[in-house]
Amino acid sequence: MSNSAVSSDSIPITLIGGYLGAGKTTLINKLLSHPGLPPGTAVLVNDFGDINIDESLIRSESDDGTVIGLSNGCICCSISDDLSKALDALREMPVKHIILETSGVAEPLRVWRHCHYPGFIPKAAVVLVDASNHAKRSQDKYVGSLVCAQVEQAHLLVLSKTDLNPGFELNRLTPQLSNQDPDLIDTLLEWRHIDETSEIASSSSLQPAFRTYTWHQAQDITQALLTDVLSTLDESVDRVKGLVATEDAGLLLINRVGDSLNMRCYRQSAQPEHLGLVFICRSSRSHEMHSAASGLGTSSIASQIARLDAGN
Amino acid sequence: MLTLYKARSVITMNPSMPRASAVLVRDGNILEVGEPERMQPWLEGQQFTVDEQFADKIICPGFIDPHLHPSMAAVLLPMEFITAMRWKLPWGDVEPVTDPAAFDARMQALHHSKPAEEPLFIWGYHQLWHGEMDKARIHQVSDQRPIIVWHRSFHELYMNDPAMSMAGIDPAQIKPGLQIDIDQGHFFEVGLGFAINRLNPWILAPEKYAEGLRRLKQVVHHGGHTSIGDLATGMFNLDAEAKALTEQLEGDDVPFRTRLVVHGTRLTQGGRKPEEGPTMAADLLRHNSHRLSFGHHIKLFSDGAFFSQLAQMQEPGYIDGHHGEWLAAPEELERHIRAYWHAGYQIHVHVTGDLGLELTLDILQKMQDEKPRFNHGFTFEHFGFSTPEQIPRIKALGAQVSANVYYLHELSDSYAKSGIGYERASQMARIGSCFAAGINTTVHSDFTMAPAEPLNSMWVAVNRISHEDQVMGAAEKLTQQQALEAITINAAQTIGMADITGSLRAGKRADFTVLDDDPLNCDPMALRDIGICATVFEGRVFPIP
Numbered sequence: 025m026s027n028s029a030v031s032s033d034s035i036p037i038t039l040i041g042g043y044l045g046a047g048k049t050t051l052i053n054k055l056l057s058h059p060g061l062p063p064g065t066a067v068l069v070n071d072f073g074d075i076n077i078d079e080s081l082i083r084s085e086s087d088d089g090t091v092i093g094l095s096n097g098c099i100c101c102s103i104s105d106d107l108s109k110a111l112d113a114l115r116e117m118p119v120k121h122i123i124l125e126t127s128g129v130a131e132p133l134r135v136w137r138h139c140h141y142p143g144f145i146p147k148a149a150v151v152l153v154d155a156s157n158h159a160k161r162s163q164d165k166y167v168g169s170l171v172c173a174q175v176e177q178a179h180l181l182v183l184s185k186t187d188l189n190p191g192f193e194l195n196r197l198t199p200q201l202s203n204q205d206p207d208l209i210d211t212l213l214e215w216r217h218i219d220e221t222s223e224i225a226s227s228s229s230l231q232p233a234f235r236t237y238t239w240h241q242a243q244d245i246t247q248a249l250l251t252d253v254l255s256t257l258d259e260s261v262d263r264v265k266g267l268v269a270t271e272d273a274g275l276l277l278i279n280r281v282g283d284s285l286n287m288r289c290y291r292q293s294a295q296p297e298h299l300g301l302v303f304i305c306r307s308s309r310s311h312e313m314h315s316a317a318s319g320l321g322t323s324s325i326a327s328q329i330a331r332l333d334a335g336n
Numbered sequence: 337m338l339t340l341y342k343a344r345s346v347i348t349m350n351p352s353m354p355r356a357s358a359v360l361v362r363d364g365n366i367l368e369v370g371e372p373e374r375m376q377p378w379l380e381g382q383q384f385t386v387d388e389q390f391a392d393k394i395i396c397p398g399f400i401d402p403h404l405h406p407s408m409a410a411v412l413l414p415m416e417f418i419t420a421m422r423w424k425l426p427w428g429d430v431e432p433v434t435d436p437a438a439f440d441a442r443m444q445a446l447h448h449s450k451p452a453e454e455p456l457f458i459w460g461y462h463q464l465w466h467g468e469m470d471k472a473r474i475h476q477v478s479d480q481r482p483i484i485v486w487h488r489s490f491h492e493l494y495m496n497d498p499a500m501s502m503a504g505i506d507p508a509q510i511k512p513g514l515q516i517d518i519d520q521g522h523f524f525e526v527g528l529g530f531a532i533n534r535l536n537p538w539i540l541a542p543e544k545y546a547e548g549l550r551r552l553k554q555v556v557h558h559g560g561h562t563s564i565g566d567l568a569t570g571m572f573n574l575d576a577e578a579k580a581l582t583e584q585l586e587g588d589d590v591p592f593r594t595r596l597v598v599h600g601t602r603l604t605q606g607g608r609k610p611e612e613g614p615t616m617a618a619d620l621l622r623h624n625s626h627r628l629s630f631g632h633h634i635k636l637f638s639d640g641a642f643f644s645q646l647a648q649m650q651e652p653g654y655i656d657g658h659h660g661e662w663l664a665a666p667e668e669l670e671r672h673i674r675a676y677w678h679a680g681y682q683i684h685v686h687v688t689g690d691l692g693l694e695l696t697l698d699i700l701q702k703m704q705d706e707k708p709r710f711n712h713g714f715t716f717e718h719f720g721f722s723t724p725e726q727i728p729r730i731k732a733l734g735a736q737v738s739a740n741v742y743y744l745h746e747l748s749d750s751y752a753k754s755g756i757g758y759e760r761a762s763q764m765a766r767i768g769s770c771f772a773a774g775i776n777t778t779v780h781s782d783f784t785m786a787p788a789e790p791l792n793s794m795w796v797a798v799n800r801i802s803h804e805d806q807v808m809g810a811a812e813k814l815t816q817q818q819a820l821e822a823i824t825i826n827a828a829q830t831i832g833m834a835d836i837t838g839s840l841r842a843g844k845r846a847d848f849t850v851l852d853d854d855p856l857n858c859d860p861m862a863l864r865d866i867g868i869c870a871t872v873f874e875g876r877v878f879p880i881p
Contacts, residue, residue: 034511044665072607089606102606108529129662138526140514166648166666166695169659 034145035114037122038212039135042152043161043171044128047184047203049075051152052125056081056100058209063097064120065213068110070127072102111141121147121213129170132177148215151178152203156188179217182208197238197266197302239266239329241299246335247273253331254278254285257303258324266301301332338362338384339875340372343395345854349825349839359395361846364874369840389877393869394854396820397839398562398592398847399790400827402738403684403717403780406566406585406594407577410548411539412459412784413555418442419460419488421746421803423787426554430460436467443477443485455482455502455538462488464750469494471521484535489643492524493531503534549584558880559788560868562592562847563838565780565831567684567717568635569596570603578623586627591871591878593626595831597633597684600672601664610672614679631832633682635717636672637663639692642720642743643785645755647689649721654756660689670699677703682713682832684738688720697726700733710734715830718743718782720764721756727769736776738830741765742786745796748808761808767797767822768812778827779819790823794855795864797822816856816863848872 042048052069053076055061069075077092077100084093091113092100099117103110107124114122122144126135132149139146151174154161162171175181181200186192194200201208247270254264257280264280267290275290278301303325339361346356348369360367360375368375372386417423418439423430433439443458450456461469474483474496482499500507500521510518515527523531538544556564569577578596585594598620604613613634620630640646640661648660663686664672676683687693693716700714712734719739730737744765752761770777779793786793797814800807814822828838837847852867870879 044667071605106529108526108533112530112533128665128668131661134661137515141526142510142514142516142530166691167662170662173659 034143035119035122036147037124037139037144038147038215039124039126039132039139039149040152041126041130041132041135041149041174041178042128043154043167043174046152046154048125048152051182051203055123055209060210061096061098062121064118065098065123066114066117066119067098067100067123068103069100069125070103075100107138108141111144115143131170131173148179148217149177150180150182150212150215151175152182152184153194154185155183155192156185180212180215182212197298197300199302199304237303237325237329239301239332241268242333243335244269244271245332246271247276249331249336250276253328254280257328260305261303261325263304264301267299268301269299338367338379338382340375340384340386341390341395342372342386342388343390344392346395346840347820347856348841349397349821350841359840359846361875364846364876366840366842366844366846368842390850394851396849396851396855397824398837398871398873399560399823399849400563400831400838401559401561401780401783401788401790402565402778402827402830403567404564404783404788405568405571406549406552406581407572409552409555409784410545413548413551414544415457415459415486416446417460418458420462420465424558424789426558434465439466440473440477447477447481452481455484455499457484457486459486460488461485471496471519474521491644492522492528495521495523495531503531505534545580546584549580553584553590555788557591557871557878558868559790560849560871561790562849562871562873563595563828563831563833564592565595565597567597568599570599574598574602581628582625586625590627591873594628595633595833596628596630597635598630600634600636600676610675613672613675614681632680633684633832634676635684635686636669637686638669638696639663639687639689642688642718647720648691649689649756650691650694650723655754666695670702673699673703677709678707682715684715684717686717688718690721690723690726693722693726697729697733700735704733713832721760722766724769727766727773730770731773731775736830737767737770738778738780739765739767740782740786741767741779741793741797742781744800744802744808746803749802749804749806763809763812766812768814771814771818776826776829777822778830779822789864791855791866792864794819794823798860798863816860820855846872846875
């Protein structure tokens with residue numbers, strides 16, 4: 025059985041993770057009231073407790089009170105920590121996409137594995153990070169390793185409370201968005217994580233609206249090569265960021281948004297854990313079809329990554 | 337009507353008079369413990385009988401398991417056991433099956449003993465002893481009868497083809513990449529949930545569940561218990577459980593009472609605030625009956641399952657570098673504890689690792705700073721791993737310990753090799769230190785995590801012998817006296833019943849466990865084999881055949 029057959033008729037699940045207080049509930053509330061929420065979206069939460077559903081949106085409620093039907097064709101379910109039961113119940117409903125709020129103490133990877141459930145497939149793990157106290161919490165005696173694992177296992181990071189800590193950014197290759205980003209909900213609905221081992225060879229039925237490619241740096245390169253690669257990228261590459269070690273200019277912090285390339289020296293006492301670049305291809309919705317059909321960008325990035333690896 | 341029970345010896349667990357030779361009982365309560373010739377003032381002008389059926393036996397206070405799970409047990413007990421460890425069950429001892437051939441032979445025997453078509457559920461398989469399991473191996477027993485083989489840990493199972501078709505599982509629908517190996521008939525992690533959801537009509541059928549509870553009633557009786565604690569009532573569904581428990585565990589034929597301790601986070605699940613919990617829990621008291629009673633007790637959870645190596649550990653953690661898990665965010669646990677602490681509850685917290693214990697101790701310290709309480713009964717449940725420095729903290733904060741000491745027997749060898757290393761594995765259940773520090777300390781089975789046999793728990797606590805026959809952490813051994821305190825008076829203290837049971841003295845209920853041998857003087861290695869000939873619950877004799 026091929027991989028594409030698995031995904032074509034399996035319902036995708038997007039995980040929303042992050043520690044207690046990181047803003048999961050706020051995000052879910054925003055999502056539920058989002059005008060562009062596609063019909064057939066099911067939102068699974070641990071407990072309705074803090075979820076704030078506009079009364080005018082509620083169309084129906086199940087007898088046991090665990091499923092709420094909304095007038096926009098979506099549903100909201102409470103899972104009471106039995107995911108397999110909730111998924112089996114959703115199997116009977118016209119559901120096209122599931123947004124799953126994980127518990128604040130869950131490691132996304134563990135839940136990700138649980139989303140490999142007959143009839144379902146995990147799509148992306150989105151993790152919220154509280155910008156105002158992440159630095160402190162990641163050192164916490166009890167939850168430090170958990171909070172770090174949540175960030176490490178994310179495919180898309182959403183930073184909350186950035187107003188309390190302007191300029192906060194995680195030193196990671198994982199794409200990061202602010203929860204104030206106007207495209208936040210559309211982005212997370214469409215974000216799809218492709219297993220790195222299969223991303224270049226993915227079949228057409230898997231074409232996502234967003235893709236990320238990661239280059240892990242193994243040896244130093246020259247600044248000239250880096251500049252050349254970054255300025256000759258295909259137009260489908262929306263963003264590039266990362267940290268690269270060069271022979272002639274030391275550690276460089278790279279941030280390329282559209283055509284604007286920002287490259288500056290990175291000075292910190294500690295050697296960063298991750299060196300490399302992440303390429304984010306974010307097709308605008310108008311030429312998404314075109315890009316998806318031709319696979320534009322894929323071969324170009326692959327060849328550029330090969331150049332970086334070869335060092336010439 | 338008065339009854340004078342005579343015995344070879346009466347062990348009272350009353351430190352002011354440890355031994356006696358007779359107990360005088362009226363209407364289910366003890367009038368006097370002591371020597372018959374001193375009891376004359378009670379007997380003058382009264383009708384009484386002298387009961388000599390225990391004249392060559394040892395009468396102990398009725399045993400108490402302060403932490404088990406009747407609802408979970410009801411699911412498991414209708415199944416057949418094939419296990420590497422011995423389990424004494426009322427319908428027969430389960431002898432250890434420790435190699436693959438013996439496992440297959442036992443499966444065959446069970447298959448031939450059952451009416452055709454009846455599905456066969458087996459529990460207790462473990463690859464360490466029983467070899468690799470797969471569908472083909474089950475088919476050698478039968479490819480006609482549905483057979484389900486459940487792992488000892490509950491976390492995985494195997495099924496043959498008839499079982500899959502019974503459950504409506506179509507192998508063609510199962511795609512690769514899931515936690516199901518359909519060719520081997522193997523279901524694990526979330527794949528297990530998939531299987532259970534489809535087996536539920538057989539597992540949770542009301543008549544099965546009722547049968548399971550009837551079996552639990554026998555198990556509890558045969559273990560010699562006269563009181564137990566259900567330490568997470570409402571773990572599945574509070575109303576359904578309460579109804580089933582009332583039907584099966586209340587009535588004149590039930591030889592024990594049950595302290596129901598409600599599952600705190602389930603209680604307020606569905607949008608209620610933790611602060612509403614104490615009032616909701618207090619409201620449950622109006623359902624109390626003679627044998628089934630809620631009290632001002634609440635159960636909460638800190639870190640993950642011990643059997644799954646999800647206990648939260650302090651440095652240096654697990655050998656393979658994985659981390660345990662929190663069952664609730666520390667802030668949430670603190671919020672629940674605060675709600676019940678300020679409302680005056682006795683709080684029982686599930687803690688398995690030394691980091692889980694540290695967190696819970698820190699929270700308890702905060703509570704004591706906010707609102708000092710004495711005799712609050714805060715109990716650390718399971719108490720898998722701890723550090724020596726945590727023992728005086730438990731004492732200073734006035735808390736108590738209820739340990740699953742059986743972990744040491746079944747898991748210390750494997751945790752030494754592939755968990756956390758020998759030093760810490762050998763010191764799990766650090767209960768000798770708890771006794772030395774003067775902490776009220778009891779032991780429990782968490783049945784079905786361990787056999788519901790207090791004498792077996794006592795045997796582990798006294799000998800600290802692993803299943804590979806190694807003495808683990810000899811310095812933490814209990815004396816026989818301490819271990820008997822653990823399963824009687826200390827356990828009664830933990831479930832809030834020391835005023836009525838747990839020792840034998842004037843005024844308490846006449847709850848006895850009657851033994852063939854003296855558990856304080858026997859060979860320590862013989863403890864778990866002492867015969868239990870009867871229990872007495874509130875003055876009524878329930879023989880054990």
